[in-house]
Amino acid sequence: MPPDPAAPSDANPAAKLWGGRFSEATDAFVEAFTASVGFDRRLYAQDIAGSIAHATMLAEVGVLTHAEADAITAGLDEIRAEIEAGAFAWSVAREDVHMNIEARLIEKIGETGKKLHTGRSRNDQVATDIRLWLRDAIDGLIAQVRQYQHGLLDLAEREYATVMPGFTHLQTAQPVTFGHHMLAWYEMLDRDAERLADCRRRVNRLPLGAAALAGTSYPLDRELTARLLGFEGICRNSLDAVSDRDFAIEFTSCAALIMMHLSRQAEELILWTSAQFAFIDLPDRYCTGSSIMPQKKNPDVPELVRGKTGRVYGHLMSLLTLMKGQPLAYNKDNQEDKEPLFDTVDTLAGSLRAFGDMVPSLRTKASNMLASTKKGFSTATDLADYLVGRGLPFRDAHEVVGRAVRLADERECDLAELPLADLQGFDARIGEDVYDLLTPEGSADARNLPGGTAPAQVLARVAEARAALARGEASSG
Numbered sequence: 056m057p058p059d060p061a062a063p064s065d066a067n068p069a070a071k072l073w074g075g076r077f078s079e080a081t082d083a084f085v086e087a088f089t090a091s092v093g094f095d096r097r098l099y100a101q102d103i104a105g106s107i108a109h110a111t112m113l114a115e116v117g118v119l120t121h122a123e124a125d126a127i128t129a130g131l132d133e134i135r136a137e138i139e140a141g142a143f144a145w146s147v148a149r150e151d152v153h154m155n156i157e158a159r160l161i162e163k164i165g166e167t168g169k170k171l172h173t174g175r176s177r178n179d180q181v182a183t184d185i186r187l188w189l190r191d192a193i194d195g196l197i198a199q200v201r202q203y204q205h206g207l208l209d210l211a212e213r214e215y216a217t218v219m220p221g222f223t224h225l226q227t228a229q230p231v232t233f234g235h236h237m238l239a240w241y242e243m244l245d246r247d248a249e250r251l252a253d254c255r256r257r258v259n260r261l262p263l264g265a266a267a268l269a270g271t272s273y274p275l276d277r278e279l280t281a282r283l284l285g286f287e288g289i290c291r292n293s294l295d296a297v298s299d300r301d302f303a304i305e306f307t308s309c310a311a312l313i314m315m316h317l318s319r320q321a322e323e324l325i326l327w328t329s330a331q332f333a334f335i336d337l338p339d340r341y342c343t344g345s346s347i348m349p350q351k352k353n354p355d356v357p358e359l360v361r362g363k364t365g366r367v368y369g370h371l372m373s374l375l376t377l378m379k380g381q382p383l384a385y386n387k388d389n390q391e392d393k394e395p396l397f398d399t400v401d402t403l404a405g406s407l408r409a410f411g412d413m414v415p416s417l418r419t420k421a422s423n424m425l426a427s428t429k430k431g432f433s434t435a436t437d438l439a440d441y442l443v444g445r446g447l448p449f450r451d452a453h454e455v456v457g458r459a460v461r462l463a464d465e466r467e468c469d470l471a472e473l474p475l476a477d478l479q480g481f482d483a484r485i486g487e488d489v490y491d492l493l494t495p496e497g498s499a500d501a502r503n504l505p506g507g508t509a510p511a512q513v514l515a516r517v518a519e520a521r522a523a524l525a526r527g528e529a530s531s532g
Protein backbone atom coordinates (compact mmCIF):
# COMPACT_ATOMS: atom_id res chain seq x y z
CA MET A 56 0.00 0.00 0.00
CA PRO A 57 1.56 3.37 -0.95
CA PRO A 58 2.03 5.77 1.94
CA ASP A 59 -0.61 8.44 2.22
CA PRO A 60 1.01 11.74 1.14
CA ALA A 61 -1.59 13.65 3.15
CA ALA A 62 -0.71 11.89 6.38
CA PRO A 63 0.61 14.24 9.09
CA SER A 64 4.38 14.19 9.39
CA ASP A 65 6.80 15.09 12.13
CA ALA A 66 6.65 18.84 12.84
CA ASN A 67 10.00 18.81 14.59
CA PRO A 68 12.76 19.33 12.00
CA ALA A 69 15.25 17.63 14.29
CA ALA A 70 13.25 14.43 13.75
CA LYS A 71 14.78 14.26 10.26
CA LEU A 72 18.02 12.33 9.98
CA TRP A 73 19.45 15.54 8.48
CA GLY A 74 17.52 17.90 10.81
CA GLY A 75 20.57 19.48 12.49
CA ARG A 76 21.01 22.57 10.29
CA PHE A 77 17.29 23.33 9.77
CA SER A 78 15.22 25.81 11.74
CA GLU A 79 11.75 25.13 10.33
CA ALA A 80 9.91 22.01 9.34
CA THR A 81 9.71 20.96 5.70
CA ASP A 82 6.63 22.25 3.93
CA ALA A 83 4.10 19.42 3.89
CA PHE A 84 3.70 19.62 0.13
CA VAL A 85 7.46 19.67 -0.42
CA GLU A 86 7.83 16.68 1.84
CA ALA A 87 5.37 14.67 -0.24
CA PHE A 88 6.75 16.05 -3.51
CA THR A 89 10.35 15.09 -2.76
CA ALA A 90 9.64 11.75 -1.10
CA SER A 91 10.43 8.54 -2.96
CA VAL A 92 9.41 5.99 -0.35
CA GLY A 93 6.16 5.35 -2.21
CA PHE A 94 8.16 3.55 -4.92
CA ASP A 95 11.73 3.00 -3.70
CA ARG A 96 10.58 0.80 -0.82
CA ARG A 97 10.69 -1.87 -3.48
CA LEU A 98 14.46 -1.79 -2.88
CA TYR A 99 14.18 -2.73 0.78
CA ALA A 100 15.86 -6.15 0.50
CA GLN A 101 18.80 -4.72 -1.46
CA ASP A 102 19.07 -1.77 0.94
CA ILE A 103 19.28 -4.13 3.91
CA ALA A 104 21.75 -6.47 2.18
CA GLY A 105 23.94 -3.48 1.30
CA SER A 106 23.82 -2.17 4.87
CA ILE A 107 24.72 -5.54 6.36
CA ALA A 108 27.69 -5.87 4.01
CA HIS A 109 28.78 -2.31 4.81
CA ALA A 110 28.56 -2.91 8.59
CA THR A 111 30.39 -6.25 8.28
CA MET A 112 33.18 -4.55 6.34
CA LEU A 113 33.33 -1.65 8.85
CA ALA A 114 33.94 -4.20 11.62
CA GLU A 115 36.64 -5.97 9.57
CA VAL A 116 38.58 -2.74 9.15
CA GLY A 117 38.09 -1.73 12.80
CA VAL A 118 35.74 1.24 12.32
CA LEU A 119 33.01 -0.65 14.22
CA THR A 120 33.45 -3.39 16.79
CA HIS A 121 32.25 -6.84 15.82
CA ALA A 122 29.60 -6.59 18.56
CA GLU A 123 28.30 -3.37 16.97
CA ALA A 124 28.19 -4.92 13.51
CA ASP A 125 26.37 -7.93 14.92
CA ALA A 126 23.77 -5.73 16.62
CA ILE A 127 23.24 -3.79 13.38
CA THR A 128 22.90 -7.01 11.38
CA ALA A 129 20.42 -8.50 13.84
CA GLY A 130 18.38 -5.28 13.86
CA LEU A 131 18.30 -5.17 10.06
CA ASP A 132 17.27 -8.83 9.89
CA GLU A 133 14.33 -8.01 12.16
CA ILE A 134 13.39 -5.01 10.04
CA ARG A 135 13.40 -7.19 6.92
CA ALA A 136 11.00 -9.56 8.68
CA GLU A 137 8.77 -6.64 9.74
CA ILE A 138 8.61 -5.38 6.15
CA GLU A 139 7.86 -8.83 4.77
CA ALA A 140 5.13 -9.34 7.36
CA GLY A 141 3.54 -6.03 6.34
CA ALA A 142 4.19 -4.70 9.85
CA PHE A 143 6.61 -1.90 8.94
CA ALA A 144 5.28 1.64 9.30
CA TRP A 145 6.57 3.43 6.18
CA SER A 146 6.80 7.18 6.70
CA VAL A 147 6.79 9.92 4.07
CA ALA A 148 8.48 12.18 6.60
CA ARG A 149 11.42 9.82 6.39
CA GLU A 150 11.53 10.47 2.66
CA ASP A 151 12.96 7.31 1.18
CA VAL A 152 13.60 3.63 1.78
CA HIS A 153 17.10 4.33 3.09
CA MET A 154 16.08 6.74 5.85
CA ASN A 155 12.98 4.73 6.76
CA ILE A 156 15.10 1.67 7.44
CA GLU A 157 17.93 3.53 9.15
CA ALA A 158 15.55 5.46 11.44
CA ARG A 159 13.79 2.24 12.35
CA LEU A 160 17.16 0.64 13.13
CA ILE A 161 17.99 3.50 15.50
CA GLU A 162 14.58 3.11 17.14
CA LYS A 163 15.25 -0.56 17.63
CA ILE A 164 18.90 -0.76 18.69
CA GLY A 165 19.63 2.78 19.84
CA GLU A 166 23.10 4.42 19.71
CA THR A 167 24.77 1.63 17.73
CA GLY A 168 22.25 2.11 14.96
CA LYS A 169 23.56 5.65 14.48
CA LYS A 170 26.96 4.24 13.47
CA LEU A 171 25.74 2.36 10.38
CA HIS A 172 25.97 5.40 8.11
CA THR A 173 29.69 5.88 8.83
CA GLY A 174 31.68 6.31 5.60
CA ARG A 175 28.55 6.11 3.51
CA SER A 176 26.07 8.46 1.87
CA ARG A 177 22.63 7.88 0.46
CA ASN A 178 24.23 8.69 -2.87
CA ASP A 179 26.42 5.59 -3.00
CA GLN A 180 23.79 3.66 -1.06
CA VAL A 181 21.01 4.21 -3.61
CA ALA A 182 23.31 3.48 -6.54
CA THR A 183 24.28 0.21 -4.85
CA ASP A 184 20.67 -0.73 -4.17
CA ILE A 185 19.57 -0.18 -7.77
CA ARG A 186 22.50 -2.16 -9.15
CA LEU A 187 21.73 -5.08 -6.82
CA TRP A 188 18.06 -4.93 -7.72
CA LEU A 189 18.67 -4.69 -11.45
CA ARG A 190 21.20 -7.53 -11.38
CA ASP A 191 18.55 -9.87 -9.93
CA ALA A 192 15.94 -8.57 -12.33
CA ILE A 193 18.25 -9.26 -15.28
CA ASP A 194 18.83 -12.82 -14.08
CA GLY A 195 15.08 -13.39 -13.90
CA LEU A 196 14.55 -11.91 -17.37
CA ILE A 197 17.32 -14.00 -18.95
CA ALA A 198 15.70 -17.11 -17.47
CA GLN A 199 12.36 -16.07 -18.98
CA VAL A 200 13.89 -15.43 -22.41
CA ARG A 201 15.58 -18.84 -22.29
CA GLN A 202 12.32 -20.52 -21.34
CA TYR A 203 10.54 -18.90 -24.28
CA GLN A 204 13.37 -20.01 -26.56
CA HIS A 205 12.95 -23.60 -25.36
CA GLY A 206 9.26 -23.36 -26.23
CA LEU A 207 10.07 -22.04 -29.70
CA LEU A 208 12.44 -24.94 -30.34
CA ASP A 209 9.71 -27.41 -29.37
CA LEU A 210 7.27 -25.67 -31.69
CA ALA A 211 9.81 -25.52 -34.53
CA GLU A 212 10.45 -29.24 -34.16
CA ARG A 213 6.74 -30.03 -34.15
CA GLU A 214 6.15 -27.95 -37.30
CA TYR A 215 9.47 -28.57 -39.04
CA ALA A 216 7.86 -29.59 -42.32
CA THR A 217 4.70 -27.43 -42.24
CA VAL A 218 4.81 -25.24 -45.33
CA MET A 219 3.61 -21.65 -45.34
CA PRO A 220 4.15 -18.67 -47.61
CA GLY A 221 7.19 -16.57 -46.79
CA PHE A 222 6.70 -12.85 -47.37
CA THR A 223 8.67 -9.83 -48.37
CA HIS A 224 6.78 -6.53 -48.48
CA LEU A 225 3.96 -8.69 -47.06
CA GLN A 226 3.56 -10.08 -50.59
CA THR A 227 3.95 -13.80 -51.23
CA ALA A 228 7.63 -14.46 -51.87
CA GLN A 229 8.73 -18.10 -51.52
CA PRO A 230 7.53 -21.12 -49.52
CA VAL A 231 9.10 -21.47 -46.07
CA THR A 232 8.53 -23.90 -43.24
CA PHE A 233 6.67 -22.78 -40.14
CA GLY A 234 9.46 -24.31 -38.06
CA HIS A 235 11.97 -22.10 -39.85
CA HIS A 236 9.86 -19.04 -39.10
CA MET A 237 9.79 -19.95 -35.40
CA LEU A 238 13.56 -20.35 -35.50
CA ALA A 239 13.86 -16.78 -36.78
CA TRP A 240 12.11 -15.67 -33.59
CA TYR A 241 14.45 -17.92 -31.62
CA GLU A 242 17.50 -16.17 -33.08
CA MET A 243 16.16 -12.70 -32.19
CA LEU A 244 15.72 -13.83 -28.60
CA ASP A 245 19.12 -15.44 -28.50
CA ARG A 246 20.77 -12.12 -29.23
CA ASP A 247 18.47 -10.49 -26.68
CA ALA A 248 19.64 -12.87 -23.94
CA GLU A 249 23.25 -12.26 -24.93
CA ARG A 250 22.76 -8.49 -24.71
CA LEU A 251 21.23 -8.79 -21.24
CA ALA A 252 24.11 -10.92 -20.03
CA ASP A 253 26.60 -8.41 -21.39
CA CYS A 254 24.76 -5.47 -19.82
CA ARG A 255 24.77 -7.32 -16.47
CA ARG A 256 28.59 -7.15 -16.35
CA ARG A 257 28.47 -3.36 -16.27
CA VAL A 258 25.58 -3.30 -13.79
CA ASN A 259 27.42 -5.58 -11.39
CA ARG A 260 29.92 -3.05 -9.92
CA LEU A 261 30.00 -1.66 -6.40
CA PRO A 262 29.45 2.09 -5.83
CA LEU A 263 29.77 1.93 -1.99
CA GLY A 264 32.90 3.71 -0.83
CA ALA A 265 32.18 6.64 -3.12
CA ALA A 266 30.19 8.13 -0.21
CA ALA A 267 28.58 11.45 -1.15
CA LEU A 268 30.84 12.05 -4.15
CA ALA A 269 34.53 12.23 -3.20
CA GLY A 270 35.16 8.96 -1.39
CA THR A 271 35.65 8.83 2.36
CA SER A 272 38.42 9.26 4.89
CA TYR A 273 37.63 5.96 6.61
CA PRO A 274 39.85 3.03 5.60
CA LEU A 275 37.06 1.10 3.89
CA ASP A 276 37.81 -2.21 2.23
CA ARG A 277 35.73 -1.77 -0.90
CA GLU A 278 36.87 -5.07 -2.40
CA LEU A 279 35.54 -6.85 0.66
CA THR A 280 32.15 -5.14 0.43
CA ALA A 281 32.07 -6.02 -3.27
CA ARG A 282 32.78 -9.68 -2.54
CA LEU A 283 30.15 -9.79 0.21
CA LEU A 284 27.52 -8.50 -2.23
CA GLY A 285 28.60 -10.63 -5.19
CA PHE A 286 29.78 -7.66 -7.28
CA GLU A 287 32.40 -8.40 -9.93
CA GLY A 288 34.38 -5.31 -9.00
CA ILE A 289 34.19 -1.76 -7.67
CA CYS A 290 33.30 1.45 -9.47
CA ARG A 291 36.66 3.09 -10.09
CA ASN A 292 35.71 6.75 -9.70
CA SER A 293 33.63 8.08 -6.83
CA LEU A 294 32.09 10.97 -8.82
CA ASP A 295 31.06 8.61 -11.60
CA ALA A 296 29.86 5.95 -9.15
CA VAL A 297 27.21 8.13 -7.51
CA SER A 298 26.07 9.97 -10.58
CA ASP A 299 25.80 7.88 -13.70
CA ARG A 300 22.77 5.77 -14.46
CA ASP A 301 24.06 4.61 -17.83
CA PHE A 302 23.74 1.03 -16.65
CA ALA A 303 19.99 1.53 -16.20
CA ILE A 304 19.74 3.21 -19.59
CA GLU A 305 21.68 0.38 -21.22
CA PHE A 306 19.39 -2.16 -19.61
CA THR A 307 16.29 -0.26 -20.74
CA SER A 308 17.69 -0.16 -24.24
CA CYS A 309 18.14 -3.97 -24.15
CA ALA A 310 14.56 -4.21 -22.87
CA ALA A 311 13.32 -1.93 -25.67
CA LEU A 312 14.95 -4.20 -28.25
CA ILE A 313 13.30 -7.26 -26.73
CA MET A 314 9.93 -5.51 -26.75
CA MET A 315 10.55 -4.54 -30.38
CA HIS A 316 11.08 -8.23 -31.19
CA LEU A 317 8.01 -9.28 -29.21
CA SER A 318 6.02 -6.58 -30.96
CA ARG A 319 6.99 -7.92 -34.38
CA GLN A 320 6.02 -11.41 -33.27
CA ALA A 321 2.77 -10.02 -31.89
CA GLU A 322 1.98 -8.41 -35.22
CA GLU A 323 2.45 -11.71 -37.07
CA LEU A 324 0.35 -13.60 -34.53
CA ILE A 325 -2.43 -11.06 -34.96
CA LEU A 326 -2.31 -11.29 -38.75
CA TRP A 327 -2.18 -15.08 -38.71
CA THR A 328 -5.23 -15.42 -36.46
CA SER A 329 -7.37 -13.25 -38.76
CA ALA A 330 -9.94 -15.00 -40.95
CA GLN A 331 -8.10 -13.72 -44.03
CA PHE A 332 -4.88 -15.54 -43.12
CA ALA A 333 -6.25 -18.27 -40.81
CA PHE A 334 -2.77 -19.78 -40.35
CA ILE A 335 -2.99 -20.41 -36.60
CA ASP A 336 -5.26 -20.58 -33.61
CA LEU A 337 -4.22 -19.15 -30.24
CA PRO A 338 -5.29 -20.93 -27.04
CA ASP A 339 -8.69 -19.69 -25.83
CA ARG A 340 -7.19 -18.84 -22.46
CA TYR A 341 -5.17 -16.08 -24.15
CA CYS A 342 -8.04 -14.52 -26.09
CA THR A 343 -11.17 -12.57 -25.30
CA GLY A 344 -14.58 -12.24 -26.91
CA SER A 345 -16.73 -9.33 -27.96
CA SER A 346 -19.74 -8.12 -26.02
CA ILE A 347 -21.70 -7.64 -29.24
CA MET A 348 -20.25 -9.90 -31.98
CA PRO A 349 -20.70 -13.55 -31.00
CA GLN A 350 -18.15 -14.86 -33.50
CA LYS A 351 -15.20 -12.84 -32.20
CA LYS A 352 -12.07 -14.26 -30.63
CA ASN A 353 -9.68 -11.38 -30.23
CA PRO A 354 -5.90 -11.74 -29.86
CA ASP A 355 -5.78 -9.30 -26.93
CA VAL A 356 -2.52 -10.54 -25.45
CA PRO A 357 -0.36 -10.02 -28.55
CA GLU A 358 -2.10 -6.69 -29.14
CA LEU A 359 -1.30 -5.56 -25.60
CA VAL A 360 2.32 -6.63 -25.90
CA ARG A 361 2.55 -4.64 -29.15
CA GLY A 362 1.06 -1.67 -27.29
CA LYS A 363 3.25 -2.01 -24.24
CA THR A 364 6.32 -1.79 -26.45
CA GLY A 365 5.59 1.92 -26.72
CA ARG A 366 5.70 2.37 -23.01
CA VAL A 367 9.13 0.73 -22.71
CA TYR A 368 10.45 2.95 -25.52
CA GLY A 369 9.06 5.85 -23.50
CA HIS A 370 10.98 4.74 -20.42
CA LEU A 371 14.17 4.58 -22.45
CA MET A 372 13.59 8.13 -23.64
CA SER A 373 12.77 9.27 -20.07
CA LEU A 374 15.99 7.88 -18.68
CA LEU A 375 18.15 9.26 -21.48
CA THR A 376 16.59 12.66 -20.98
CA LEU A 377 16.87 12.40 -17.20
CA MET A 378 20.62 11.91 -17.43
CA LYS A 379 21.24 14.41 -20.20
CA GLY A 380 22.88 17.64 -19.09
CA GLN A 381 23.40 16.63 -15.45
CA PRO A 382 26.63 17.95 -14.03
CA LEU A 383 28.70 15.67 -11.79
CA ALA A 384 28.04 14.28 -9.28
CA TYR A 385 24.73 13.13 -7.72
CA ASN A 386 21.64 15.25 -8.42
CA LYS A 387 18.16 14.72 -7.09
CA ASP A 388 17.01 14.28 -10.70
CA ASN A 389 18.27 10.74 -10.36
CA GLN A 390 15.49 9.86 -7.97
CA GLU A 391 13.34 9.81 -11.11
CA ASP A 392 15.27 6.79 -12.43
CA LYS A 393 13.36 4.21 -10.44
CA GLU A 394 9.80 4.25 -11.73
CA PRO A 395 10.74 3.90 -15.41
CA LEU A 396 13.22 1.18 -14.53
CA PHE A 397 10.76 -0.77 -12.37
CA ASP A 398 8.02 -0.48 -14.94
CA THR A 399 10.36 -1.60 -17.72
CA VAL A 400 11.20 -4.76 -15.80
CA ASP A 401 7.55 -5.42 -14.91
CA THR A 402 6.32 -4.85 -18.45
CA LEU A 403 9.00 -7.01 -20.00
CA ALA A 404 8.56 -9.80 -17.44
CA GLY A 405 4.80 -9.84 -18.03
CA SER A 406 5.19 -9.86 -21.81
CA LEU A 407 7.74 -12.69 -21.72
CA ARG A 408 5.58 -14.69 -19.38
CA ALA A 409 2.60 -14.36 -21.71
CA PHE A 410 4.52 -15.21 -24.90
CA GLY A 411 6.54 -17.99 -23.27
CA ASP A 412 3.34 -19.90 -22.59
CA MET A 413 1.05 -18.74 -25.40
CA VAL A 414 3.28 -19.11 -28.46
CA PRO A 415 4.49 -22.68 -27.89
CA SER A 416 0.87 -23.77 -27.39
CA LEU A 417 -0.51 -22.23 -30.58
CA ARG A 418 -2.13 -24.60 -33.12
CA THR A 419 -1.22 -24.37 -36.79
CA LYS A 420 -3.75 -24.73 -39.59
CA ALA A 421 -1.47 -26.53 -42.01
CA SER A 422 -3.92 -26.99 -44.87
CA ASN A 423 -4.77 -23.29 -44.91
CA MET A 424 -1.10 -22.39 -44.96
CA LEU A 425 -0.45 -24.80 -47.80
CA ALA A 426 -3.41 -23.48 -49.82
CA SER A 427 -2.21 -19.95 -49.24
CA THR A 428 1.30 -20.89 -50.37
CA LYS A 429 -0.13 -21.96 -53.70
CA LYS A 430 -1.46 -18.47 -54.28
CA GLY A 431 0.84 -15.68 -55.38
CA PHE A 432 3.26 -17.76 -57.49
CA SER A 433 5.56 -18.61 -54.63
CA THR A 434 7.43 -21.15 -56.75
CA ALA A 435 8.28 -18.80 -59.61
CA THR A 436 11.92 -18.65 -58.48
CA ASP A 437 12.03 -22.44 -58.57
CA LEU A 438 10.94 -22.45 -62.20
CA ALA A 439 13.66 -19.95 -63.03
CA ASP A 440 16.22 -22.10 -61.20
CA TYR A 441 14.98 -25.12 -63.20
CA LEU A 442 15.69 -23.30 -66.46
CA VAL A 443 19.13 -22.29 -65.21
CA GLY A 444 19.74 -26.00 -64.65
CA ARG A 445 18.97 -26.50 -68.33
CA GLY A 446 21.47 -23.95 -69.50
CA LEU A 447 19.57 -20.65 -69.54
CA PRO A 448 21.36 -17.67 -67.88
CA PHE A 449 19.44 -16.59 -64.76
CA ARG A 450 18.51 -13.16 -66.09
CA ASP A 451 16.86 -14.75 -69.18
CA ALA A 452 15.15 -17.39 -67.05
CA HIS A 453 13.72 -14.57 -64.88
CA GLU A 454 12.24 -12.97 -67.99
CA VAL A 455 10.74 -16.25 -69.29
CA VAL A 456 9.12 -17.05 -65.93
CA GLY A 457 7.80 -13.51 -65.64
CA ARG A 458 5.86 -14.10 -68.86
CA ALA A 459 4.56 -17.44 -67.60
CA VAL A 460 3.36 -15.74 -64.40
CA ARG A 461 1.50 -13.16 -66.45
CA LEU A 462 -0.35 -15.90 -68.32
CA ALA A 463 -1.21 -17.75 -65.11
CA ASP A 464 -2.40 -14.49 -63.60
CA GLU A 465 -4.70 -13.87 -66.57
CA ARG A 466 -6.12 -17.37 -66.24
CA GLU A 467 -6.36 -16.99 -62.47
CA CYS A 468 -4.46 -20.22 -61.90
CA ASP A 469 -1.16 -21.26 -60.32
CA LEU A 470 2.02 -21.84 -62.34
CA ALA A 471 1.74 -25.56 -61.61
CA GLU A 472 -1.71 -25.54 -63.20
CA LEU A 473 -0.50 -24.33 -66.60
CA PRO A 474 -0.46 -27.22 -69.11
CA LEU A 475 2.97 -28.43 -70.21
CA ALA A 476 2.32 -27.27 -73.76
CA ASP A 477 1.84 -23.69 -72.53
CA LEU A 478 4.97 -23.81 -70.43
CA GLN A 479 6.94 -25.22 -73.36
CA GLY A 480 5.65 -22.31 -75.39
CA PHE A 481 7.79 -20.06 -73.16
CA ASP A 482 10.82 -22.34 -73.30
CA ALA A 483 11.10 -25.69 -75.06
CA ARG A 484 13.53 -26.99 -72.42
CA ILE A 485 10.73 -27.35 -69.88
CA GLY A 486 9.79 -31.00 -69.31
CA GLU A 487 7.19 -32.98 -67.36
CA ASP A 488 9.56 -33.21 -64.36
CA VAL A 489 9.06 -29.47 -63.69
CA TYR A 490 5.79 -30.14 -61.84
CA ASP A 491 7.56 -31.88 -58.91
CA LEU A 492 9.57 -28.77 -58.42
CA LEU A 493 6.66 -26.38 -58.59
CA THR A 494 5.12 -27.74 -55.37
CA PRO A 495 5.60 -25.68 -52.20
CA GLU A 496 7.10 -28.72 -50.45
CA GLY A 497 9.59 -29.28 -53.27
CA SER A 498 10.55 -25.61 -53.15
CA ALA A 499 11.17 -25.65 -49.38
CA ASP A 500 13.08 -28.95 -49.58
CA ALA A 501 15.38 -27.47 -52.18
CA ARG A 502 16.65 -24.75 -49.80
CA ASN A 503 18.75 -27.21 -47.94
CA LEU A 504 21.80 -25.26 -46.82
CA PRO A 505 22.72 -24.02 -43.32
CA GLY A 506 20.30 -21.26 -42.36
CA GLY A 507 17.87 -22.32 -45.11
CA THR A 508 14.22 -23.25 -44.76
CA ALA A 509 14.33 -26.99 -45.69
CA PRO A 510 12.78 -29.27 -43.04
CA ALA A 511 16.12 -31.07 -42.65
CA GLN A 512 17.80 -27.75 -41.81
CA VAL A 513 15.12 -26.90 -39.26
CA LEU A 514 15.71 -30.17 -37.43
CA ALA A 515 19.48 -29.71 -37.53
CA ARG A 516 19.24 -26.17 -36.13
CA VAL A 517 16.82 -27.26 -33.40
CA ALA A 518 19.29 -29.92 -32.24
CA GLU A 519 22.23 -27.51 -32.33
CA ALA A 520 20.32 -24.76 -30.49
CA ARG A 521 19.07 -27.18 -27.83
CA ALA A 522 22.61 -28.29 -27.11
CA ALA A 523 23.76 -24.67 -26.81
CA LEU A 524 20.90 -23.82 -24.43
CA ALA A 525 21.75 -26.85 -22.33
CA ARG A 526 25.33 -25.59 -22.09
CA GLY A 527 23.92 -22.19 -21.08
CA GLU A 528 25.42 -20.47 -24.11
CA ALA A 529 24.16 -18.22 -26.81
CA SER A 530 24.13 -20.15 -30.07
CA SER A 531 23.80 -17.41 -32.65
CA GLY A 532 27.35 -16.11 -32.47
Ligand code: ARG
Pocket residue numbers: 091095151177178181385387389390391
Ligand atom coordinates in the same frame (compact mmCIF):
# COMPACT_ATOMS: atom_id res chain seq x y z
N1 ARG B 1 15.96 8.98 -2.67
C1 ARG B 1 17.20 9.35 -3.27
C2 ARG B 1 17.29 8.84 -4.69
O1 ARG B 1 16.55 7.98 -5.04
C3 ARG B 1 18.33 8.80 -2.48
C4 ARG B 1 19.58 9.63 -2.57
C5 ARG B 1 19.33 10.97 -2.00
N2 ARG B 1 20.54 11.71 -1.82
C6 ARG B 1 20.51 12.99 -1.50
N3 ARG B 1 21.65 13.56 -1.33
N4 ARG B 1 19.40 13.66 -1.41
O2 ARG B 1 18.09 9.28 -5.48
